[in-house]
Amino acid sequence: MSTLSFVHTENAPKALGPYSQAIIANGFVYTAGQIPIDPATNQVINGDVKEQTKLALANLSAVLEAAGTSLKKVVKTTVFLKDMNTFSQMNEVYESAFDGHKPARSAVEVARLPKDVLVEIECVAVLN
Numbered sequence: 001m002s003t004l005s006f007v008h009t010e011n012a013p014k015a016l017g018p019y020s021q022a023i024i025a026n027g028f029v030y031t032a033g034q035i036p037i038d039p040a041t042n043q044v045i046n047g048d049v050k051e052q053t054k055l056a057l058a059n060l061s062a063v064l065e066a067a068g069t070s071l072k073k074v075v076k077t078t079v080f081l082k083d084m085n086t087f088s089q090m091n092e093v094y095e096s097a098f099d100g101h102k103p104a105r106s107a108v109e110v111a112r113l114p115k116d117v118l119v120e121i122e123c124v125a126v127l128n
Contacts, residue, residue: 002026009066012059013037016114021063027127029067033080033120034059035113049086049118053093056121061097064125073125074103080120084109090119 007022007029015021015032022031036045036052037059045055061071081090087107103123113120 007063007067009062011039011062011066013039013042022067024067024127028075029064029069029123029125029127031060031063031123031125033078033114033122034063035115035117035120037115044115044117048089049081049083050089050093052118053090053121054097056117056119057094057097060121060123064123067125067127069125069127071098071125072101073128074098074101074123075126076104077106077121077123079105079107080110080113081107082110082113082116082118086118094121 002025005024006020007024009021012021012034019032022029034056036055037043038045045051064070079090081087
């Protein structure tokens with residue numbers, strides 16, 4: 001059986017429940033969904049989907065960095081949107097953050113997200 005390593009960083013929001021920010025197993029990092037909470041204040045930022053996506057991705061990047069990897073090593077993301085009509089705005093920020101890297105991705109509209117945010121993003125990445 002593989003050993004599991006639990007990832008924690010103060011540079012991303014604390015888990016809102018009984019789960020880890022990420023887990024490392026078999027050379028992969030599996031992150032929890034990241035939402036636009038400012039880790040310094042532990043508060044959701046007000047803003048449109050572009051601003052919220054930018055912070056969610058910054059939080060995701062911080063978790064990946066704490067695990068020893070980066071956005072450049074992401075193999076799959078899942079994006080949860082409050083409103084699929086905001087897909088193009090989210091996608092603009094997403095594309096910029098991944099800077100030419102194009103992991104596999106699913107994007108779905110959901111009825112509601114934690115803390116009533118507009119976007120949540122999770123991923124799977126390989127370790128460096």
